[in-house]
Amino acid sequence: xxxxxxxxxxxxxxxxxxxxxxxxxxxxxxxxxxxxxxxxxxxxxxxxxxxxxxxxxxxxxxxxxxxxxxxxxxxxxxxxxxxxxxxxxxxxxxxxxxxxxxxxxxxxxxxxxxxxxxxxxxxxxxxxxxxxxxxxxxxxxxxxxxxxxxxxxxxxxxxxxxxxxxxxxxxxxxxxxxxxxxxxxxxxxxxxxxxxxxxxxxxxxxxxxxxxxxxxxxxxxxxxxxxxxxxxxxxxxxxxxxxxxxxxxxxxxxxxxxxxxxxxxxxxxxxxxxxxxxxxxxxxxxxxxxxxxxxxxxxxxxxxxxxxxxxxxxxxxxxxxxxxxxxxxxxxxxxxxxxxxxxxxxxxxxxxxxxxxxxxxxxxxxxxxxxxxxxxxxxxxxxxxxxxxxxxxxxxxxxxxxxxxxxxxxxxxxxxxxxxxxxxxxxxxxxxxxxxxxxxxxxxxxxxxxxxxxxxxxxxxxxxxxxxxxxxxxxxxxxxxxxxxxxxxxxxxxxxxxxxx
Amino acid sequence: xxxxxxxxxxxxxxxxxxxxxxxxxxxxxxxxxxxxxxxxxxxxxxxxxxxxxxxxxxxxxxxxxxxxxxxxxxxxxxxxxxxxxxxxxxxxxxxxxxxxxxxxxxxxxxxxxxxxxxxxxxxxxxxxxxxxxxxxxxxxxxxxxxxxxxxxxxxxxxxxxxxxxxxxxxxxxxxxxxxxxxxxxxxxxxxxxxxxxxxxxxxxxxxxxxxxxxxxxxxxxxxxxxxxxxxxxxxxxxxxxxxxxxxxxxxxxxxxxxxxxxxxxxxxxxxxxxxxxxxxxxxxxxxxxxxxxxxxxxxxxxxxxxxxxxxxxxxxxxxxxxxxxxxxxxxxxxxxxxxxxxxxxxxxxxxxxxxxxxxxxxxxxxxxxxxxxxxxxxxxxxxxxxxxxxxxxxxxxxxx
Numbered sequence: 001x002x003x004x005x006x007x008x009x010x011x012x013x014x015x016x017x018x019x020x021x022x023x024x025x026x027x028x029x030x031x032x033x034x035x036x037x038x039x040x041x042x043x044x045x046x047x048x049x050x051x052x053x054x055x056x057x058x059x060x061x062x063x064x065x066x067x068x069x070x071x072x073x074x075x076x077x078x079x080x081x082x083x084x085x086x087x088x089x090x091x092x093x094x095x096x097x098x099x100x101x102x103x104x105x106x107x108x109x110x111x112x113x114x115x116x117x118x119x120x121x122x123x124x125x126x127x128x129x130x131x132x133x134x135x136x137x138x139x140x141x142x143x144x145x146x147x148x149x150x151x152x153x154x155x156x157x158x159x160x161x162x163x164x165x166x167x168x169x170x171x172x173x174x175x176x177x178x179x180x181x182x183x184x185x186x187x188x189x190x191x192x193x194x195x196x197x198x199x200x201x202x203x204x205x206x207x208x209x210x211x212x213x214x215x216x217x218x219x220x221x222x223x224x225x226x227x228x229x230x231x232x233x234x235x236x237x238x239x240x241x242x243x244x245x246x247x248x249x250x251x252x253x254x255x256x257x258x259x260x261x262x263x264x265x266x267x268x269x270x271x272x273x274x275x276x277x278x279x280x281x282x283x284x285x286x287x288x289x290x291x292x293x294x295x296x297x298x299x300x301x302x303x304x305x306x307x308x309x310x311x312x313x314x315x316x317x318x319x320x321x322x323x324x325x326x327x328x329x330x331x332x333x334x335x336x337x338x339x340x341x342x343x344x345x346x347x348x349x350x351x352x353x354x355x356x357x358x359x360x361x362x363x364x365x366x367x368x369x370x371x372x373x374x375x376x377x378x379x380x381x382x383x384x385x386x387x388x389x390x391x392x393x394x395x396x397x398x399x400x401x402x403x404x405x406x407x408x409x410x411x412x413x414x415x416x417x418x419x420x421x422x423x424x425x426x427x428x429x430x431x432x433x434x435x436x437x438x439x440x441x442x443x444x445x446x447x448x449x450x451x452x453x454x455x456x457x458x459x460x461x462x463x464x465x466x467x468x469x470x471x472x473x474x475x476x477x478x479x480x481x482x483x484x485x486x487x488x489x490x491x492x493x494x495x496x497x498x499x500x501x
Numbered sequence: 502x503x504x505x506x507x508x509x510x511x512x513x514x515x516x517x518x519x520x521x522x523x524x525x526x527x528x529x530x531x532x533x534x535x536x537x538x539x540x541x542x543x544x545x546x547x548x549x550x551x552x553x554x555x556x557x558x559x560x561x562x563x564x565x566x567x568x569x570x571x572x573x574x575x576x577x578x579x580x581x582x583x584x585x586x587x588x589x590x591x592x593x594x595x596x597x598x599x600x601x602x603x604x605x606x607x608x609x610x611x612x613x614x615x616x617x618x619x620x621x622x623x624x625x626x627x628x629x630x631x632x633x634x635x636x637x638x639x640x641x642x643x644x645x646x647x648x649x650x651x652x653x654x655x656x657x658x659x660x661x662x663x664x665x666x667x668x669x670x671x672x673x674x675x676x677x678x679x680x681x682x683x684x685x686x687x688x689x690x691x692x693x694x695x696x697x698x699x700x701x702x703x704x705x706x707x708x709x710x711x712x713x714x715x716x717x718x719x720x721x722x723x724x725x726x727x728x729x730x731x732x733x734x735x736x737x738x739x740x741x742x743x744x745x746x747x748x749x750x751x752x753x754x755x756x757x758x759x760x761x762x763x764x765x766x767x768x769x770x771x772x773x774x775x776x777x778x779x780x781x782x783x784x785x786x787x788x789x790x791x792x793x794x795x796x797x798x799x800x801x802x803x804x805x806x807x808x809x810x811x812x813x814x815x816x817x818x819x820x821x822x823x824x825x826x827x828x829x830x831x832x833x834x835x836x837x838x839x840x841x842x843x844x845x846x847x848x849x850x851x852x853x854x855x856x857x858x859x860x861x862x863x864x865x866x867x868x869x870x871x872x873x874x875x876x877x878x879x880x881x882x883x884x885x886x887x888x889x890x891x892x893x894x895x896x897x898x899x900x901x
Contacts, residue, residue, distance in 0.1 A: 140704040141802045141827075163708065185653045196651060198660065199628045212876045215851075219801030221621060221827055222614065224853035224871035226668070226881050226899065230627060230660025234653050253710045278562030280585065280681030319710070323748045378649040381563050410650040450651035458654070465654055466644075473643045474656045476887035480880070492655060 026431050027115075027456050029076060029490045032122035036079065036102050043102060044080050047124065050092045055130065057081035066107065066125050070172070071115035071457055073373070073427070078105065078119035083127045087205055087213060087243040090126065094241065095211025097124055103486050104209075106237035108149065108180025111172040113363075113374055114455030116184060116236050120490055126241055128179045134158050135244065141219050143202060145246045148179030152186075155247065164249040167194035170451070171360045182242050185234030187451030189285045189359065190316070192409035194250065196451065198233040205244035206232060209482045218246060231477065236453050237488040239481040253318035256284065258355045259328060261335050262309030262342030266290060266404075269311035270384035272338040273408045276315075276331055277381055283327065286409035287314040287359050290388075293366075293403040293416070300365035303358035304351065306342040313408065314359055362405040363416070371421040372403075375434050377441030378412045378450035390440045391415050398433040400426075412450035413441065439464050454492045462494055475499055503545060509552040511634065511642060511673040517548070518671060519640025522891045529895050530667035532571065532609030535594070535601040538857070539864050545895045550608050553673055558648075561586060565631065565648050567676040570608025577607055581679055589680040590626050591617030591778075597788035598795060599858055608672050614664030617782035618715040618741070621802075621824040623680070627663035634674040635662060638889025648676045661884070666870075668896035669888040683743035688715075688769040688777060689753055691760050693735035696720065696806035696822075702763040703802070703825045706740050709759055711752040715741030717781050718806075718822040726786040728777045733767055741778055781823055784830045787858075794837040794859040795830070800852030802827040807849045815841060827852075839867045869897055 036043070044058045057063060058080040067075040079102075084090045097104050103123040110117050119125045128149035136145040137159055144155055144166065152173040155166040169188035170176055176186070182204065187196040194200065203217030216232065217223040232239050263269040273286055289297065289305070289312045298305045305312060313335075317327045332343055346352040358365075366372050379387050388404065395402040395417060406414035415437055419430035438448050438458065442465045448458045462471060475493055479485070485498070506528070508514035521528050528548040529541030541547070550571035558567040561584040568577060574592060581587055592610040596602060609615070611633075616625035632646030645658035662669060691702055699718035706713050719727055719737045727737070740756060742749045757766045769777065780786075787795050800808060802825040809820045809829060817834030831842070837859050846852050853871035856864065873881060878900050885892075885899045 138801075138803075139708060140700070142707060142825075143801075163710075185657070187651055191651065195624060195628065196653075198657065199624050208876070208880070214874070214876050214880070216877075218851045219804070219827075220799040220852035221824055222616075222625060222664075222799050222853075225873050225877065226884060227614075227627060227660045227664055228877070228880065228884070230663070231657050233660075234657045238656075251708050251710050274562055277564060282681075319748065320751060322751060323745075326745060326747065378651045380560070380565075380649060382560070407651070412649075412651045445647070446649050447647050447652040447654045449654050450649070451653055453653050454655060462655065469641045469643050470645065471655075473637060473641070473645070473888070474658060477656055477658065477661070477884060480883035480887040 026428070027074065027460060028495060029120050030495060032120060033101065036122040040079055043100070046096060047080055047082055047093065050096060051082060051084060051089055055083045055085060057083065066110070066119060066127070069110040069112040069115060069117040071113055071118065071455065074115055074118055074456060076118060076120045078123050078125045079121065081125040081127055083130050085130045087207060090207045090241055090243050091211040091213050093124065093126060094207050094209060098210045098486060101484060101486065103489050105488050106183065106241050108177030108183070109151065109175045111176040111180065112184065112455055113376070113452045114449065114457040116453050116455040116491060118456060128177060128243070131243060138219070139164065139249070142249045143219050143246050144249055145244060146178055147244055148242050149177050152176050152178060152181055159249055160252070163252050165252050166247055167200050167250050168197050171363060178245050178247065179242050182233050182245060183235065183237045184451070184453040187407070187412065189287055189407060191407070192286060193282055193284045198230060200248045201229065201233055201245060202248055203246040204229060204232060204242045206240040206242055208240045209487055236455065236492050238478050238492060239487065254320045255324060256316055256318040257324050258314050258316040258346055258352050260305065260342065260344040260355065261313040261315060261340050262306040263311045264309065264339065264341055266311045266388045267385040268338045269313055270388060272335050272340070273313065273384060274381045275334050275338070277409060279330070279334060281327060281330055283315050283317050283331070283409065285314065285316040288312070288404065288406050288408035290404040292401065293362060293405040296365050296369060296403055297358040297362050300361055300368070301354060301358035303354040304344070305358060306344065309341055314355060359405070366403060366416050366418070370418040372416040372418050373430055373434050375413065375415045375417070375437050376449045376452040377438045377446055378410065379441050379444050379446035381411050383444040383446065384408065384411060387413065387440060387444060391437050394436045394440070395433050398429040400430055400433055411446065435461060456491055459492055460494050468497070503543060503547060505547040505549060507549040507552045511553065511636065514553065514671060514673060515636045515640045515642050518636050518638065518893060522638055522640055522893045526893070527895050528893050530671055532606035532612065533603045535596050535599070535603050535605045536609050536613050536615065538599055538601070539869055539897055540861070541895055548671065550606060556580060557674065564679050565676060566679055567648065567674060568607055569674050570606060570672045572607050573604040574607055574610060575604065582682065585682045586679045587682045588629065588677070589619060589623040590629055591619045591782055592626065593617045593782045595783065595857065598784045600790065607675060611663050611675055612665065612667055612672060618717065618778050618823050621716065621827065622712070622714055627660050629677045630659050630663050630675060631678055632676040633659055633662055633672055635670040635672045637670045638891060638893040646676070650678060666896050666898035667894055668885060668898040669894065671894070685746045685749055685771050686741060686743040686774045687749055687753055687771060688774045689740040689742065689756050689760065690732060690767040690769055691738040691763050692733045692765045692767065694738050694764050695736070696809065698763060699736065699738040700803055700806055700826045702738050702760055705759055706756060707825055709756060711742065711756045713740045713756070714743045715739070715778055715781070716825040718826060720821060722819055723786040723821045727780050728773050731773060733765070739777065741774060786821065787830060787832045792858060792860045794833040794863065795857045796833070796842065796854050797857055798829040798831055798846060798852065798854040800827055800829065800846060801850050804849040804852065805829045808845050811845045811848070812842065837863050837867050843871065873900070
């Protein structure tokens with residue numbers, strides 16, 4: 001299935017295989033700077049001088065792979081793509097772009113679900129894919145120092161033989177980079193116990209917008225001065241470019257066991273989650289799937305999910321056999337109180353792997369049967385049943401279907417709204433339904449995004465969560481790092497009401 | 502003579518800060534006044550948070566609490582304990598070490614990112630803080646973060662404000678996550694290790710899947726001053742295990758088996774464990790009623806003992822280690838030796854040193870917080886201006 005959202009006629013001719021229908025774009029980008037567009041050839045020549053051979057992409061055909069990320073509804077061809085091999089080259093590109101007022105959009109693997117890596121016509125994309133070395137593993141200090149283009153999973157792979165792992169595990173961990181994870185403060189299924197990226201990040205090498213290279217943090221547990229690392233993590237590439245990171249490693253538990261709990265209703269499953277957490281039991285993960293999600297994932301992964309239930313929880317516990325047994329017994333008792341219909345323990349490592357394969361491929365499997373947009377609001381645990389009900393009502397009102405699959409233990413919801421991208425009205429309805437769901441999340445005390453980031457997707461909803469003073473304060477901090485708003489400038493903050501650069 | 506302001510509401514605090522910013526006045530924020538011996542400059546008025554107190558919301562089942570910043574820490578700890586919950590990061594209490602009195606506030610805890618032994622596995626205060634309300638230097642009321650566990654909506658100003666030592670804004674309300682109190686705890690003690698072997702033993706312990714929630718090394722010079730002197734003769738390298746009783750015992754056996762090759766292994770009970778780790782948290786051996794310089798140094802876990810060994814060749818120091826060796830509590834015998842200490846911190850791979858205690862004239866003359874390299878100092882200055890453009894809030898944290 002092809003998703004096409006088109007910007008200008010030239011691209012329409014090239015990309016649109018569906019008969020030239022033009023989908024209305026709901027979300028705008030900053031207007032390209034004419035002065036930059038006019039100097040395009042000169043800029044490309046200058047960048048070519050700053051970078052080794054093979055590290056600059058500028059022919060329109062070769063720019064296409066960089067025009068969007070996993071938020072495929074929106075596309076923009078960048079002016080050029082720089083693929084530096086060293087921090088010094090990143091600094092040189094930034095210094096140049098800063099001097100001439102050229103926007104820069106950082107890019108890891110391009111797996112952002114919120115459009116965080118989508119470029120714009122006057123921007124140089126700074127891709128970190130060539131910086132993918134693991135620089136140092138220090139088991140005595142429990143740290144790994146890596147270049148920003150290393151994939152999330154590569155870190156765990158590099159240390160697993162020695163019994164360690166890197167905890168944050170976004171579903172895209174096979175492809176996504178640690179640099180992108182830091183930009184978005186990515187989470188994953190196992191964050192309930194181990195925290196998200198910011199809780200597992202000890203230091204970074206950061207190139208500021210003017211090309212200055214600074215180090216924040218390191219192997220020490222806390223850094224001197226203001227917690228700049230804390231705001232750079234999740235800064236969505238607006239505060240600087242991270243080129244190296246020092247992350248915390250954790251000793252792998254003796255064992256881990258996912259268990260399936262099937263319920264007849266979303267309410268029962270939601271209440272069970274709240275009671276497990278409320279009882280002081282913190283499993284490594286509690287994942288939720290509703291019936292449509294179960295069907296989609298089971299068809300794809302053959303994971304042995306029960307098909308005759310309305311809601312499924314995957315609860316993972318870890319530790320020694322005795323500890324897992326004890327914790328599971330407590331969880332099963334709570335689940336019984338909420339009328340659990342099926343309890344199914346994985347019988348082998350292969351079964352356990354299948355259970356997670358099904359969950360982690362939920363987005364990909366959904367993409368095989370329909371187009372979808374994925375929301376990422378987080379709500380207080382007690383509001384889960386209410387928000388699930390509200391989500392169903394909103395989606396029904398727009399005449400659409402939804403599959404829910406999310407991190408229930410921390411209230412991080414992922415409704416996948418299914419639609420047909422070739423029908424512009426359907427697409428607009430899906431976007432509107434998504435916005436309504438996110439507003440509901442905020443209204444019950446939650447937030448717009450738990451782990452995917454604001455990007456462009458949720459940018460124009462920011463005023464629903466924040467007051468003008470709240471946003472002005474965030475933008476003032478942004479401007480302290482990047483006074484000219486050159487770094488990823490179309491993202492996060494609504495385009496109207498920004499301070500004059 | 503400086504004035505002391507004690508606003509009774511966030512709105513009153515905002516008006517006060519706004520008036521100060523327009524009138525060119527300067528304010529030094531004060532919670533319980535227990536965490537710092539640094540005196541604010543004479544021209545600054547005191548802005549006390551004592552009037553901004555009270556628990557706003559506590560939902561045990563969601564493991565979150567919202568309180569006003571002037572709320573005494575003791576009230577929060579007690580309320581949580583009634584529901585068998587706790588602050589996971591073990592905020593330290595510096596009253597005995599610094600000779601301060603008064604009631605520590607939750608605002609002071611977050612403004613100084615005050616984190617104890619569990620920090621090296623469970624995160625710092627900054628990792629528990631979910632949302633804040635604050636008054637910036639313009640007198641505007643601003644909120645950041647929220648009350649959910651996962652939130653990446655916009656810039657994480659919550660992290661930036663935690664540990665900012667009152668340099669950016671007046672926190673007025675904080676929402677933080679809490680954790681269940683462990684059912685029981687015990688401490689595994691390995692006796693007689695020198696600093697280097699202790700580091701190896703601690704590295705071994707954290708490489709096992711036994712989830713130690715504390716790893717500290719107490720050299721012979723301080724060992725007798727912990728837990729009423731009940732720890733066995735010689736240096737004590739101590740490991741805390743917490744959780745369900747059966748699990749703690751099983752993990753202790755596994756840990757003891759792995760540590761036996763380092764030295765004689767003992768086990769301390771739950772009661773001793775409680776006292777011991779509170780004393781480690783609060784640097785109890787250095788609560789000696791003196792003004793001898795006391796430093797809190799954060800370095801890589803394997804660098805702490807190298808730092809101390811290097812310093813010993815040049816000056817008189819006493820030290821013990823928390824956070825698997827990465828947090829060094831350092832008491833100087835005579836001079837503060839700030840330059841020497843910071844040079845050696847850089848030499849062992851970087852980190853930072855904070856001077857908590859010294860004679861008043863030393864505290865005035867020595868940079869108590871680690872001076873930043875030029876580029877970072879400039880950036881911090883711009884961040885400070887983003888919150889507090891007219892410099893209302895005085896703090897030694899950000900260079901002026």
